[in-house]
Amino acid sequence: MAASPHLFNETQRKRIKRRYAYEVITENGTVSAAVMVIAAIAAVICANTDAYEPIHQFLSEPIGIGIGHFSASMSVELFVNDFLMAIFFLLVGIELKYEMTVGELKKPRQALLPMLAAVGGVVVPACIYSFLNKGGMTQGWAIPMATDIAFALGVLSLLGNRVPAGVRVFFTTLAIADDLISILAIAIFYGHTPDLFWLAMAVLVTVLLVLLNIRQYFRLAPYMVLGLVLWFCLFKSGIHATLAGVIVAFAVPARSGVQLSNLSNWLQESLPDLADKYDDDAHVLGQHDFTRAAVGVERIMHRVSPPLVRLERAISTPVNFLILPIFAFVNAQVRLVGVDLVALATDPVALGTYFGMLLGKPIGIVGVTFILVKSGIAELPRRVTWGHIAGVGVLGGIGFTMSILISGLAFPSEPFELLAAKAAILCGSVTAAVLGMLVMSRVTRPKLRAPQPTSKDAPKPQQVHVEAAE
Template sequence: MPQTPESVIDEEIIRVDAVAQRIEKRDSRHKITSNGTIAAAVMVLAAILAVIVANTPAYETVHHFFETGLTLGIGDWSATITLEQFVNDFLMAIFFLLVGIELKYEMTVGQLRRPRQAALPMLAAVGGVAVPSIIYMALNLGEGGAPHGWAVPMATDIAFALGIMSLLGDRVAPATKVFFSTLAIADDILAIIVIAVFYGQTPSIPWLAASLGCVVVLAALHHCHVYSSRWYILVGLVLWVCMFNSGIHATLAGVVLALFLPARSDIQLDALRDWLSDKANLLDDAYDAESHVLGQHDFTVAAEGVEQVMHHVTPPLERVENAISVFVNFFVLPLFAFVNAQVCLVGADPAAIIADPVTRGVFLGAFLGKPIGIIGVTFMLVKIGFAKLPRGVDWKQIVGVGLMGGLGFTMSILIAGLAFTVESEVLAAKCAILAGSVVAAVVGSVFVLVATKKPEGPEQPVEE
């Protein structure tokens, strides 16, 4: 029995609905993979696995594997990089690209576009960086200390801390999460500056000049309104090579690349609706219900044109973020944690590790210095009338933020790898980072659970 036009239309509607449902399911999976709590949990599991492996007979095999060199070459040119360097220098540059995208987002449409509103958490971040460093220096300036590791306890791991806050649910006000996010972003900026200024190698002038040339090319692409992200990525790869050989830590290439990615769409959004309406009429005229889709050339060409235009509605900054976020959260960071959290305690003297000034400096700097700096600066600025606490945030919430600020992992381990070359100092720093993060998470969570109550009414909107 031949199909009527109405039945054909109904069938097409069903097929379109089926495709839409598949897209919705994909979006649901994206919500799971973009969940910070899940990503933080995966990284925690990777770190725990690393500690377990490091204290088994498999440690030597795994350690040797990551020390294996990779040789990359084009023609007569070749370079060798170990798997550990590949993770810490190249893959972490992609992580820094994601950090840079988040920074640019906040500067464009987020909290950092309102300097006065962001001033309080940003200055609190300065306190949360300075006090841990002072405590570390005070404990390591004497004989046997390692003052060059002063930056290790200054970093806050935003993924871990926000993941813990999410687990606490309504006990942490939405405005508190915004306050903490702004603080952590400022903390990342300071950590990036510290890595660039204090933990590079002897600079190579030719490679620095080449790096500057890459930055000029990125600026030219942005100035000429190039909206294809592939050109920025290509120049970014060249920039990474130049910075890797220049003495500046290569991961910073990711931040530089992010700052030049266009945050605007090359589509005039206010005219898009009328354009789509015209294209819809064109598609309607070109559609032939009696023909197979392969025979509807005019229709498919017009549809492809709409698809290409709609792709450009999303700014390159957001397209790159969507492309790398899952890869970074579920591959790069867990792999980084596994490679760098391998704390081998077999044959080590626990008493010597605890007594090491590096251990005490990092642990006390993070666990005590972070809350003292964050809470102290916030209290001082509020009391002198410079700023007010955001609506919905009280001092109990600020104390919780301060305690959670001591939860450092990613940046702290990265800086520890740059700051220390003696194996015993690296071991002491990693033990202190892991212990400090666990204690900060537990103490901060317990404090929030005990000191705060669940809201009885609906949540207050975050003050803009």
Template sequence: MSDEQRLRIERRSVLDRITSNGTISACVMILAAVAAVICANTDAYYALHEWFALPVSIGIAGWEFSFSFELFVNDFLMAIFFLLVGTELKYEMTVGELRRPRQAMLPMLAAVGGVIAPACIYAFVNRGGAVYGWAIPMATDIAFALGVLSLLGNRVPPAIKVFFSTLAIADDLLAIVAIALFYGHAPSMMWLGAAAVVTALLVVLNIRRHFRLAPYLALGLVLWFCLYQSGVHATLAGVILAFTIPARSDIDAGGLVEWVRAKLPELDDRYDDEAHILGQHDFTHAVNGVERVMHRVTPPLQRLEHAISTPVNFIILPIFAFVNAQVRLVGVDPATLLFDPVALGVYFGMLLGKPIGIVGMTALLVKTKLAELPTGVHWPHVVGVGILGGIGFTMSILIAGLAFTEIPAELLAAKTAILAGSISAALIGLIYMHCVCHKRA
């Protein structure tokens, strides 16, 4: 291997480390949100909103379908985000913590507590008012929260990261169910039936062991369109698609090593040191055959996750943050906003409801001996997890947009509280976990 080739590989590995770093991706999303708030409070706000309202058109054979750029981000691009969330859920249910019900039970039920308590606090504060936003403070932002936790480095025991990751994934699943059940429009049965047919076709592909991604993605687009037309939130197509994509390998991994070993002499015989690689057709044909086999070793679900994780974390989520964090405070009475029931319900639901629900449900399960704390996890850690669970940026903003689409004042109050609550939970949780982990180090 030449020095130039080695440097190229090293540069690629550095890029891979950057794009796989949760802290960096969380920082990019935060910077996008900060940029959105700054722009929203300048004269650029009006130009941006005109741009967000511009139609995005898709035309096929004389047929045209269009919606605004903002809807394109919130309904289509976020479906790709939900596709990534779905792959993570399926991974955990196949080989991760969620495959062992007894071990997964505690963080999953703690997530239920972390959903109920914030929703109750919001509903109590907004009783008789804008109670429809009850689900806004219940969601935990996985990327943001785990990015904050990763700032503590190796001082956080691995058991806490597993506990928190499982809880956050279960939390996301509950948020997805809430969106599906409570935040769609009156559904069209015809389009729901079409979506069911497409889902059935995806299941048939899986059962018949089709391992190419292209048919799944094509049907996934059709499924998205059917759900979009049905009135059910179209982002759910991403989760449905993820659960139908095979998590198995198309190749018998047990015999792979022997097969590759048998191929090596053939490759060695066909390679000519003195000939240009473009002219070595026999060699490149043999290598191409090996590449095709090796490519099929990785399960389609894993290939898909690798393909979309970087675009989702570094393009889609920052775009979503920039479009949806447009909190314009110019001309708004701070006192009115500060004491708005929606803002109070969201803020205290995130900051108080999350730790109360998570710690309370965990304590109930442990005290009744239905579960026990994982080895390496102590009660101060559970409190820290509860505080960090209040970081609800992405999903909370999405739900707020669904809940208050036609009520700008309430949407502004909700988004302001989401930003304030997420930042407060991140700072308090980071300081608290730093102190707790430092004492136990």
């Protein structure tokens, strides 16, 4: 926090430093990815010990939500997957809106290559899965197509500044486009037959959210209240309720609540008046004119940040360090005790998921990128090589969060197939992370420069002339 040391006493300065250190840690993608991995590992360990039964029983306990006749009952596991993950989807929606407003998705030509590469990275894994499961559990075709943006970017960040900025932008845009496709797949293919009444109510709430945006209402509270109502309506309608998060994110204003071009002049007029009203000799509680003026300045400055930015700041840390680890722990309960491991490893669902992630992703991403570049439709970003694209393709096979979510939707009443899918997702994500790191480490390895001759070793001008003549 850049502020004059004269504004705070020593205790407050120490507190601000601690807060800054906390923000540095919580904004680090590698740390958040590590926390999620630790939660998944803990889940696998617990699932194969005596702790499994009490944990499974707790996750099956019912939770009631609602008022009067408008109520819904769900298990703890469903609460995590439907309600808490709606908050995760809210964060994903914020990232999508940011990219479409000021990021890479704002420039269609620049975003064309990674977005179409993402399509290839979705279609090929789905085809591999469908081929290996033809005539069987084909409903899981979408499981290997999702890339876990938080986990994958966390792995990529381990290489630090060795990764060119163009690679990060390409991979981020690809992962965001991948998330968007996964969201559409969940909405279209993995919902139940909708209840028309509740679907109509959801549409009505969405219209109210849009009207709030059009009327330029910049307080977050109404959006959050309507977001909860929208979630409830979608849950009752049979459409996957996590989509409420994306809808709310696109409804929250991305503009500032003040005219920023006039802010500087207003501050220049207001601050001298604030200084005049302050009395050094009086306690601040008794300086009513000063505190009223200060509150007025606080209210204006609070509206400078767009609501979308304020919302992202409020939920990013809870999502990355609480919601995603809880989701990982709840859904990575892969119990292998008493299971025929050979049958599990050779199950078509496991094979389709694993090879779809490990082969389908790089083939689809690299293949589409190669076709677009060689045909002249697009070109590689600056300082990005084909080795980088290959590394991105392999890292795209990390499909933890979305893939597990889709597997639960695809096999709600097929426990063995669900176990096979989850085991393959965990194995595929770990394999893709390790192989992706190896590929990226090699292609980003600093090149050794040939040693320059010293003045003692340098040939004399006469010698150079003779050698050249020879």
